[in-house]
Amino acid sequence: MITVALVDDHAAIRSGLAMMLGRQDDIEIVAEADNGASAVTVTRTHEPDVVLMDIRMPGTDGIEATRQIVATTRSRVLVLTTFDLDEYVFAALRAGASGFLLKTATSDELTGAVRSVAEGDAVLAPQAARALIGEFVQLPPKRDAPPGFDDLTEREREVLALLGAGLSNAELSHRLGVGGPTVKTHVSRVLSKLHLSSRVQAAILARELGL
Numbered sequence: 001m002i003t004v005a006l007v008d009d010h011a012a013i014r015s016g017l018a019m020m021l022g023r024q025d026d027i028e029i030v031a032e033a034d035n036g037a038s039a040v041t042v043t044r045t046h047e048p049d050v051v052l053m054d055i056r057m058p059g060t061d062g063i064e065a066t067r068q069i070v071a072t073t074r075s076r077v078l079v080l081t082t083f084d085l086d087e088y089v090f091a092a093l094r095a096g097a098s099g100f101l102l103k104t105a106t107s108d109e110l111t112g113a114v115r116s117v118a119e120g121d122a123v124l125a126p127q128a129a130r131a132l133i134g135e136f137v138q139l140p141p142k143r144d145a146p147p148g149f150d151d152l153t154e155r156e157r158e159v160l161a162l163l164g165a166g167l168s169n170a171e172l173s174h175r176l177g178v179g180g181p182t183v184k185t186h187v188s189r190v191l192s193k194l195h196l197s198s199r200v201q202a203a204i205l206a207r208e209l210g211l
Contacts, residue, residue, distance in 0.1 A: 002118045005031040005046060007039040007062070008054040008080070013103070017052060017080075020107040027114060036060030040068045043075050049118045051077045053097070055088045063091045070096030070197035077198075078117045080105075094204060096197030099123030120184060121168050122200045145209060148193040156193070157211075159186045163199050164206025 004027060006014045014032050021027045031042040037060040043051055051069060055062040066077045079092045079100035089100055098117045101109060113123040152160065155176075162172055172183045187199060196202050 002027045002050060002114060003030045003046070003048040004028065004114060005033065005039070005042055005048040005051045005075070007033045007036070007051060007057075007065070009034045009057045013054075017110070020110055021114065023107075024111055027111065036062055036065030039065045040072075043069050043073050047073060048075050050114050051075050052114070053077050053079050053092075055079055055081045055092055063088065063095050066092055066097050067095040076117050076120075078113055078123060093198075093200045096201055098198045098200060116168075119169065120187065120199070122166075122198070122203065124166075146194060146205065148195060149209075151193050152190065156186060156190050159183075160190050160194075160202060160206050161211040163187070163190070163202045164211050166203060 004021060006017050006029060008014050008017070011034070014034075018029050018032075021029060030048050031046045033039040033042050035057050039051065039053065039062075040060070053062045053066055062079060066079070069075055069077055077092075077097045079089065079097045080103050081089060081100060082103050092100065099113065099122045101113050101123065105113070116123050158176070159172065162175060167175065169180060169183050169187070172187070173180050176183065176186075178186075187202075190202055191197070191199070194202065194205065196205065
């Protein structure tokens, strides 16, 4: 069972999300919150697998809530926004979100994204993925290797580069010729050694390093 927390300052939106997800036999809504501060509290209390997070809320916004959640819990954050790719989405991804969808996503897209994030994959709204890639293509390598990079094995550096190319766990498994559990172990070690919270952060780092 995948446990989910819903975070949005509009009750109607939370109700709609709960209705779509509640139809699934493998998904359970365990908490709701209407602002970022409450989101952090309920996540620490209920420890859901996935937090569906609105970005723009009064008080503590979704970006800061995401940063606190990924830093202090094992929950993964999937951002939902009415806006296309913009600085808020980039900030959320850099804060550790595992991906984002537009609130116009269909029920199938939403439930598929929740399942993917719960499995450890990254999710990007299809209409925004191209823009995200385009943004990175325009960016030359601009930073030095972070602490922990030299501790990566050759295989872990290969995994980091493939994360930068946007490969899913299944694609990594095929490319590397190893099973799913081994892929998850490699990804987990990369994130741990580089002190990153999500594979999206790892992908951003890989692009910034020019891998």
